[in-house]
């Protein structure tokens with residue numbers, strides 16, 4: 396790998412790729428060092444190994460999801476692009492180094508077609524106008540492209556012409572959904588979705604499993620590295636399964652649409668997965684995904700807060716899990732959830748995290764409750780940014 400750097404004409408204004416001027420091998424080294432420093436005491440305590448970071452061969456065009464805000468411009472124009480760092484001023488973008496190359500053209504054309512049809516962009520300060528955002532999600536292992544138009548209300552003026560012109564300009568779009576968001580908030584998406592063209596969803600494949608993705612479901616944004624991340628979780632489960640006999644029970648906590656658990660079950664016929672996730676739509680999606688992958692006999696999903704679910708099973712003593720795989724949001728897990736894992740006597744914990752600081756806090760909690768940190772592997776899911784994803788393997792002592 397050479398020590399070249401990449402350039403982007405709007406890097407400074409956009410601020411999304413804050414490390415773009417740093418050669419990629421040096422970015423990886425920085426992340427490795429940061430993880431080693433942060434986890435040094437926790438790793439030393441247990442003689443754990445901190446593995447080398449898994450970086451990308453080519454850290455470009457990896458984002459399967461691209462989005463734009465819209466705002467009224469001069470003379471009836473509609474502005475699209477990125478919010479400038481730390482503000483809501485829109486910086487125009489013609490192409491983006493890290494996004495799927497198909498996405499940006501579609502997003503900018505949404506603005507051009509809307510201008511032509513007189514569909515008004517949303518005015519944030521007044522809460523008026525229709526078109527707030529557009530999001531494009533591109534399949535990694537499929538040709539699916541899902542475009543979501545976020546509108547301030549149910550009505551999308553000239554909807555039929557809008558959809559017809561967009562699909563004519565971009566025959567690669569397989570589906571268009573409308574998401575309704577009338578709240579005066581920074582959150583891009585509202586809860587309600589309508590289908591305007593195609594099925595309103597898309598499909599993608601990871602490690603041999605097919606997944607349905609709806610406009611509102613969580614789906615990792617760097618699919619190449621997601622396979623690396625998930626494979627590390629599968630390997631950790633398989634290590635634990637070697638010593639087991641018969642059915643092998645895995646809890647996939649904070650499971651989203653069930654992707655990690657199903658990839659584990661697909662690779663090992665003795666695995667039975669229970670997924671728990673608080674977003675009901677994601678759980679419905681996970682159930683459909685289980686059927687689509689012929690895993691419905693071995694994968695079940697529960698819509699619940701992970702801590703409440705853990706409290707209920709730990710108290711009733713009705714369930715026990717050989718492995719707990721957990722992938723919480725940035726805030727990490729809770730002491731009650733971790734105590735539930737301990738209470739069940741789970742032998743192996745695989746902890747996937749997008750925030751090493753909260754992961755360290757939770758790992759130290761598990762260490763105090765009799766778990767040993769075995770390995771920690773950083774994975775570079777977000778090149779050119781300071782963000783780090785890590786997978787930790789812990790086993791119960793004795």
Ligand SMILES: C[S@@+](CC[C@H](N)C(=O)[O-])C[C@H]1O[C@@H](n2cnc3c(N)ncnc32)[C@H](O)[C@@H]1O
Nearest residue numbers: 613615649650651672673674700701722723724
């Ligand atoms: C980092 S994502 C991981 C999703 C999934 N493992 C994947 O790889 O696509 C975290 C997930 O945790 C869910 N979540 C957040 N807080 C939760 C809670 N208290 N209980 C259950 N799920 C929660 C979010 O909705 C989100 O789907």
